[in-house]
Structure formats: structure tokens, C-alpha cells
Amino acid sequence: xxxxxxxxxxxxxxxxxxxxxxxxxxxxxxxxxxxxxxxxxxxxxxxxxxxxxxxxxxxxxxxxxxxxxxxxxxxxxxxxxxxxxxxxxxxxxxxxxxxxxxxxxxxxxxxxxxxxxxxxxxxxxxxxxxxxxxxxxxxxxxxxxxxxxxxxxxxxxxxxxxxxxxxxxxxxxxxxxxxxxxxxxxxxxxxxxxxxxxxxxxxxxxxxxxxxxxxxxxxxxxxxxxxxxxxxxxxxxxxxxxxxxxxxxxxxxxxxxxxxxxxxxxxxxxxxxxxxxxxxxxxxxxxx
Numbered sequence: 001x002x003x004x005x006x007x008x009x010x011x012x013x014x015x016x017x018x019x020x021x022x023x024x025x026x027x028x029x030x031x032x033x034x035x036x037x038x039x040x041x042x043x044x045x046x047x048x049x050x051x052x053x054x055x056x057x058x059x060x061x062x063x064x065x066x067x068x069x070x071x072x073x074x075x076x077x078x079x080x081x082x083x084x085x086x087x088x089x090x091x092x093x094x095x096x097x098x099x100x101x102x103x104x105x106x107x108x109x110x111x112x113x114x115x116x117x118x119x120x121x122x123x124x125x126x127x128x129x130x131x132x133x134x135x136x137x138x139x140x141x142x143x144x145x146x147x148x149x150x151x152x153x154x155x156x157x158x159x160x161x162x163x164x165x166x167x168x169x170x171x172x173x174x175x176x177x178x179x180x181x182x183x184x185x186x187x188x189x190x191x192x193x194x195x196x197x198x199x200x201x202x203x204x205x206x207x208x209x210x211x212x213x214x215x216x217x218x219x220x221x222x223x224x225x226x227x228x229x230x231x232x233x234x235x236x237x238x239x240x241x242x243x244x245x246x247x248x249x250x251x252x253x254x255x256x257x258x259x260x261x262x263x264x265x266x267x268x269x270x271x272x273x274x275x276x277x278x279x280x281x282x283x284x285x286x287x288x
Contacts, residue, residue: 001081001130001189001211001240002231030161034222047177048108049151052170053116054104058082059171061214062105062116062136062143063223064151065267065274070141072274073119074151076103076134077263078212079187079228080126083281087126090191093288094124095276099134105147115146122276123269127286129194129261130228132212135274152214153221156267159198159217159224163210166216167200167260170210177218180195187259189229198225199244206230206258213259223263230258 023257035107053076062076068075081087085103088094094096099121105114108234117137124132144150159180167176184197198215200206206213215225234255242259268282278287 001079001087001237026146045087047166047168047175047218047221049106049110049168049170049173049175050108050149052106052168052214054106054112054173055082055101055212056084056168057171057209058211058212059169059209060103061148061168061170061223062151063133063154063214064139064140065154065270066156067267067272068140068151068270068274071139073274074116074136074138074140075122076118076136077154077214077223077226077272078132078134079226080124080130080132080260081228082120082212083124083132088124089126090193091127092125093127093286094121095278095288097121097124101134103134103136103172105143105149106170106173106265107147113149116143116144120235122225122274123285125151125230125286126192126194128193129265129285130192130194131226131261131263131266133276144155152216152221154263154266155217155224156264157266159262163224164218165200165204165211165224166218167204167206167213168216169206169210169213169227171213172207174210176204176210180224181257184244184259185247186245187236187242188237188245188248190237190239194228194261196262198262199254200258200260200267202257203241204258205256225260227258227260230261231255 213227237243
């Protein structure tokens with residue numbers, strides 16, 4: 001796991017002298033149009049930190065699903081291993097558990113503009129995926145009207161290899177840009193196992209504290225995954241050193257490469273009012 005952090009100073013200690021400072025990164029801009037090209041290049045969204053949140057130990061984002069109502073209580077997406085009570089055990093799924101956790105809401109420049117509060121943990125697990133979804137006490141409409149910030153939409157289809165992405169860390173107020181290198185059949189880290197994980201190209205050199213960051217498709221602005229881990233020391237299948245296992249059981253270790261967990265499965269498991277419905281048609285998330 002990309003280690004949850006208890007303080008920025010601790011983050012600098014574990015990440016080493018090369019750790020990024022807690023300042024906003026420049027916002028990527030669209031390339032200038034080329035008049036003599038035969039076909040226009042795909043439009044690139046200006047991915048910013050707007051809608052991301054800083055947790056006490058991780059990153060996250062305010063998210064909505066394609067059919068979420070503006071009047072629904074807003075949701076925050078982060079990792080299962082960022083849960084305030086500690087890592088869920090293998091096979092454990094937590095649903096609808098009371099929480100009053102707070103989140104620092106950021107604008108496009110990375111400035112904290114508000115403190116949002118959870119009413120409950122809607123869903124959390126580290127089985128098959130590594131995700132926590134908090135339900136907030138505020139609606140999407142209230143957040144937008146008060147702070148001018150809209151939630152990020154979670155894409156409801158599987159991401160595609162080669163897609164240009166940005167990992168947006170609310171904890172560090174930093175953007176990492178790279179591409180989806182491919183997908184991992186099974187990934188193992190310590191006692192946990194994840195399925196169909198996203199592998200980044202090497203340019204996304206995420207560090208401790210980026211756990212839970214949204215992975216945003218630069219062409220659509222939609223969330224396609226949640227950042228969660230990377231192989232730090234070249235070890236095989238140990239904590240902070242995930243390994244890749246293919247369908248035949250062959251193990252591959254890629255030191256310095258980082259990963260995320262897909263999020264397209266989540267929209268089918270929530271109603272338009274953002275209530276969890278694990279029995280809904282098409283919902284394939286692990287159940288308690």
C-alpha cells in the first residue's frame with residue numbers, strides 16, 4: 001500500500017529526501033492546435049485539484065456516479081487501507097458504519113476552501129479492490145453552491161490501456177501524469193489480493209500520502225481508478241511490494257512501478273440517491 005501518513009513530517013521521513021513538497025503542481029494544459037494536421041488530436045481536459053480532498057493520512061476526492069442526483073448526499077472516494085480504524089482484514093467488507101471523519105476540500109489551485117464531514121462509511125474493503133466510500137453530511141448541490149466545486153464523475157465502463165491519466169493527490173496538492181500501461185490479472189501484497197488492477201507507466205512515481213487519489217482520464221475528466229500502491233524495494237508480494245500474478249500463476253515483480261484499483265464497478269451498486277445496494281442488478285462488489 002502507498003503508506004497512509006500521520007503527518008507531513010513523517011511522510012518526508014519515509015519517502016526520503018526526494019519526496020515532493022506539499023504544494024500544488026502546475027495544471028496540465030491542452031496542446032496547441034496544429035492547423036496542418038489531417039485529424040484533430042483528442043481534446044485534453046485540464047485536470048486540476050478541484051474536488052480532491054486531503055485526509056489526515058491519505059488523499060481522496062468528492063465523487064458522483066453518472067446517475068447521482070444533485071440532491072443526494074455527496075460521496076468521498078479513497079482507499080480501503082486509508083480507513084480511520086485501520087486496514088480491513090482479508091475478506092472483510094464494511095458497510096453503512098457511522099463515521100464523523102473530516103476532509104479538507106481543495107479548489108483547482110490546491111487551496112483548502114472547506115471542511116467536509118462524513119455521516120457514515122458507506123462501503124470499505126481491501127478484498128478484490130482497495131476502496132472506501134464515505135457518505136457526507138452535505139449534498140452535491142450544497143457543495144457546489146457554497147464553494148463552486150463540482151464532484152468528479154466515476155466512469156462506469158472499464159478503463160483502456162494506453163489512456164493518458166492524471167493522479168491527483170489532495171494530501172500533497174500534487175498532480176502526477178502518465179498513462180495506463182496495462183492491467184494485472186491478480187495482484188498480491190502481504191495478506192491482501194486484488195483483481196484486475198491498473199498498472200501505470202513509470203512517469204507516475206506516486207509516494208506515501210497519495211493513497212486514495214483519484215485517477216482521472218485526461219480526455220474525459222472522469223475517474224477511472226483509485227491510486228493505492230507501488231513496489232518500493234523489489235521484494236515479491238510483501239507489504240509495500242506488490243507482485244503481479246498472471247492467469248497461469250506466473251509472478252512478476254516491477255520495482256518502482258505503481259498501481260491503482262478500478263472503480264467502474266461502483267456505479268451499479270448505488271441508487272440515484274447514493275444509497276448502497278449490493279443486491280442491485282450488475283453489482284459485483286464483494287459483499288459482507
